[in-house]
Amino acid sequence: MEKEIKQCNCKKEKDSFLKNLFQEYLPEKDNLIQMLNEIQEHFGYVPMHVQKELSEYLGIPMAEIYGVVTFYSRFSLEPQGKYKISVCLGTACFVKGSQKIMDRLTDRLKIEPGQTTEDGLFTIEQTRCVGACGLAPVFTVNGEVYGKASVQKLDQVLDELINKEKQ
Ligand code: FES
Secondary structure (H helix, E strand, O other): OOOOOOOOOOOHHHHHHHHHHHHHHHOOHHHHHHHHHHHHHHHOOOOOHHHHHHHHHHHHOOHHHHHHHOOOOOOEEEOOOOEEEEEEOHHHHOOOOHHHHHHHHHHHHOOOOOOOOOOEEEEEEEEEOOOOHHHHEEEOOOOEEEEEOHHHHHHHHHHHHHHOOOO
């Protein structure tokens, strides 16, 4: 019987993405952030092997690139869930009970801040002030702000997302 051999195209896709990226941008240090933005958007995070290729292409040490990736919250080192839920634990939100919202979220999704559910749907993050203190407590889903939030509101939003994904 003939054995079926399946091959993953991941490497090819990765290579063609980077090839295009390197064609689009000159190897100049000033292009780092913009290239990282594109990498984050394409992969959903900034993989280490891509940081290495970027380091070689731009002539910037890996440590420096890693420093930039970990400094800006819009970049991540791990694959992110389809829905990124961030609970603000800044002072204004905290005094209005945002910790309870965070506790409910980690309890329901069974993961901690910084982690992603196994099905790849949800990532939990904690933030420090998203500039909407007047609406405290606040949580966001993929950047959309839910103000004057409560555990009930979180449950409602979470249920809607879970049901949407079941359809
Ligand atoms: S402290 Fe939460 S929005 Fe400012």
